[in-house]
Amino acid sequence: MDNRHWLWPCLLTALVITSLMSVSIGPLHISPSVSFSAVINWATQIDIGSVAPHEQLVIDQVRLPRTLLALAVGAVLAQCGAVMQGLFRNPLADPGIIGVSSGAAFGAAICIVLFPQGGEYAVAISAFLAGLVTTLVVYRLASSPSGTSVVLLLLSGVAVAALAGAGIGLLTYMADDMALRDLTLWQLGSIAGAQWHYVILSLIALAVVSWQFNCSAKALNALLLGEAEARHLGLDVDKLKLKLIVLCAIGVGISVAATGIIGFIGLVVPHLVRMMVGPDHKQLLPLSAILGAALLVLADIGARAIVAPSELPVGLVTALIGAPFFIVLLLKQRSKLV
Amino acid sequence: MFNCKTHLKTKLSTRFKTTSKMGATAIFSILALISSSAYAHDGEHVNGHEQSSAPRVISAGAGMTELVFALDAGDELVAVDSTSQLPKDKEDIAKLGYHRMLSAEGILALSPSLVLGSDAMGPKATLDVLSSAKINVVQLPHANTQTQLFSNIDAMGQLLKRETQAKQLKTELQQSFTDLERKQQQIANKGDAPKVLFLLLQADRPARVGGDDTAADIIIKLAGGNNIAGFSGYKSVSQEGILALQPDVILISNRSDKETENPVRSLLKKMPLLAHTPAGKNEQIQNLNPQALIGGLGMSAIEAADKLASDFISVKRY
Numbered sequence: 097m098d099n100r101h102w103l104w105p106c107l108l109t110a111l112v113i114t115s116l117m118s119v120s121i122g123p124l125h126i127s128p129s130v131s132f133s134a135v136i137n138w139a140t141q142i143d144i145g146s147v148a149p150h151e152q153l154v155i156d157q158v159r160l161p162r163t164l165l166a167l168a169v170g171a172v173l174a175q176c177g178a179v180m181q182g183l184f185r186n187p188l189a190d191p192g193i194i195g196v197s198s199g200a201a202f203g204a205a206i207c208i209v210l211f212p213q214g215g216e217y218a219v220a221i222s223a224f225l226a227g228l229v230t231t232l233v234v235y236r237l238a239s240s241p242s243g244t245s246v247v248l249l250l251l252s253g254v255a256v257a258a259l260a261g262a263g264i265g266l267l268t269y270m271a272d273d274m275a276l277r278d279l280t281l282w283q284l285g286s287i288a289g290a291q292w293h294y295v296i297l298s299l300i301a302l303a304v305v306s307w308q309f310n311c312s313a314k315a316l317n318a319l320l321l322g323e324a325e326a327r328h329l330g331l332d333v334d335k336l337k338l339k340l341i342v343l344c345a346i347g348v349g350i351s352v353a354a355t356g357i358i359g360f361i362g363l364v365v366p367h368l369v370r371m372m373v374g375p376d377h378k379q380l381l382p383l384s385a386i387l388g389a390a391l392l393v394l395a396d397i398g399a400r401a402i403v404a405p406s407e408l409p410v411g412l413v414t415a416l417i418g419a420p421f422f423i424v425l426l427l428k429q430r431s432k433l434v
Numbered sequence: 435m436f437n438c439k440t441h442l443k444t445k446l447s448t449r450f451k452t453t454s455k456m457g458a459t460a461i462f463s464i465l466a467l468i469s470s471s472a473y474a475h476d477g478e479h480v481n482g483h484e485q486s487s488a489p490r491v492i493s494a495g496a497g498m499t500e501l502v503f504a505l506d507a508g509d510e511l512v513a514v515d516s517t518s519q520l521p522k523d524k525e526d527i528a529k530l531g532y533h534r535m536l537s538a539e540g541i542l543a544l545s546p547s548l549v550l551g552s553d554a555m556g557p558k559a560t561l562d563v564l565s566s567a568k569i570n571v572v573q574l575p576h577a578n579t580q581t582q583l584f585s586n587i588d589a590m591g592q593l594l595k596r597e598t599q600a601k602q603l604k605t606e607l608q609q610s611f612t613d614l615e616r617k618q619q620q621i622a623n624k625g626d627a628p629k630v631l632f633l634l635l636q637a638d639r640p641a642r643v644g645g646d647d648t649a650a651d652i653i654i655k656l657a658g659g660n661n662i663a664g665f666s667g668y669k670s671v672s673q674e675g676i677l678a679l680q681p682d683v684i685l686i687s688n689r690s691d692k693e694t695e696n697p698v699r700s701l702l703k704k705m706p707l708l709a710h711t712p713a714g715k716n717e718q719i720q721n722l723n724p725q726a727l728i729g730g731l732g733m734s735a736i737e738a739a740d741k742l743a744s745d746f747i748s749v750k751r752y
Binding site for chain 1: 513516528529530531532534535537538539540541542543544554557558559560562563566567568647666667668
């Protein structure tokens with residue numbers, strides 16, 4: 097792996113470039129230099145001039161929070177995806193595999209359809225809580241006195257997701273036209289609702305999960321050998337599982353509450369990174385975080401730019417950009433992966 | 435891919451160079467693509483610094499937009515939401531997407547002097563940004579009653595400086611309402627109100643019946659009819675269910691793009707049981723203008739109701 101060192105600067109550069117683009121691109125024309133001055137104004141709280149008040153407002157209240165939220169959510173989802181794939185030793189695992197996304201969607205649907213006057217925070221809070229409760233149910237179902245079985249976790253995740261899906265279907269049937277539309281759009285995900293308190297919450301979640309996942313990187317590597325082997329190495333596998341699942345539920349729960357459901361990032365980014373650096377979690381986790389962040393920031397730029405002055409749901413863009421790219425990659429690697 | 439086997443590692447490492455180069459190239463080419471498309475949009479912007487004298491109005495919500503045109507202020511519109519209907523000669527006006535999911539920056543880029551919408555306009559975060567950018571954002575309640583409609587017309591007349599037109603529009607509408615009341619009275623004098631059912635048709639989907647709290651319900655009640663759906667909102671009802679309700683009049687509205695030659699005949703072909711309802715027997719199946727069904731109580735809804743009331747009267751028995 098002697099060439100690995102240059103992937104770090106490469107991905108970090110991509111992240112910095114996408115973030116800078118994200119604050120300087122939008123339906124309102126603000127030249128890059130003015131955008132960066134506005135960012136410096138915001139960061140230092142000193143007015144260095146040359147920025148009109150309405151431009152400063154757009155940077156402060158629209159573009160900066162959006163960029164940071166996309167960055168945080170993308171990094172959290174990609175890391176949670178990598179961890180779940182490692183924990184389940186299953187390449188199809190995504191951050192929602194433990195039921196947190198489907199539970200959150202059900203919680204949001206209850207709020208959107210039955211309590212339409214609750215406001216947006218009500219939707220976010222009920223999505224988060226329902227996501228946590230669902231994960232807890234899945235975990236309890238899979239736990240027995242002799243430990244927690246990965247296969248049972250996977251199956252109860254599928255079963256609970258199916259139940260939540262039925263619940264959402266029922267609510268969809270009951271919904272009036274307005275609620276129906278809100279629900280559909282919420283399920284496609286959007287960074288548009290970026291407000292500073294969501295941004296701060298997501299950044300805190302990012303810091304916590306990154307730090308804790310990084311502490312578990314070695315254990316996750318051991319787990320790749322298989323559960324029994326990991327136990328022989330002296331690893332408390334059940335404790336590790338619980339810790340990772342709780343972290344993932346909180347990270348994904350906060351992300352989903354802030355942005356709705358954004359697919360693809362958590363499933364595919366870890367694979368892309370693995371193709372480049374191999375399965376070592378010490379490299380995989382931080383690189384997934386950087387690539388996930390860059391991709392979601394990029395997708396959000398697309399969401400804002402493609403149909404300006406209106407917007408696309410960002411979940412649509414992640415799939416539109418990401419899926420073909422991933423397919424091309426698979427085709428290139430196909431002969432070597434078999 | 436998921437095991438730590440060393441041969442896979444070596445395989446990956448030998449391939450690593452090409453893959454990451456490819457990944458990097460792909461990422462940067464997508465970047466270039468998006469930035470070029472984003473900056474292409476910038477060409478259409480209107481500079482926010484230039485305070486032009488002409489008002490620039492954005493209208494969100496079908497009912498609001500209909501009123502803007504009725505008050506003869508259509509020339510001041512710079513953008514509408516996706517639910518608004520535009521006259522043929524104005525179809526090049528910018529579209530902002532759905533009126534509950536408006537983008538703050540998209541609106542700011544059009545530097546409007548006034549943003550008009552119903553109480554459904556949102557999200558709140560977007561409206562807050564617009565307000566802090568000193569843009570006049572006005573939300574008027576959704577009109578379901580005559581009183582509300584008139585107070586909306588007054589408010590809008592003031593905002594758009596079209597007081598004369600507002601006054602005239604109210605006079606015309608007052609006349610329409612008076613006519614409608616007279617017709618309602620005539621219908622009531624004939625005995626029971628006609629039993630009406632509204633069907634929303636979509637190609638290859640079961641018909642949905644419009645119950646209480648729908649735009650169709652407003653029109654039926656205005657025309658002096660009795661909506662017999664018995665539930666609220668739109669719900670799918672089978673042919674058998676419709677037959678059991680025994681409607682005297684069936685209203686249909688087609689939401690698919692295909693303009694059918696004879697909507698009533700094609701409906702009877704698709705739903706033959708409807709021919710056995712009183713409405714089918716007396717040929718009381720009528721087409722309703724889809725325009726009348728959006729934006730609550732407004733000009734098109736009143737017009738549709740008036741036509742419907744005349745039909746109720748001209749038919750001897752229901």
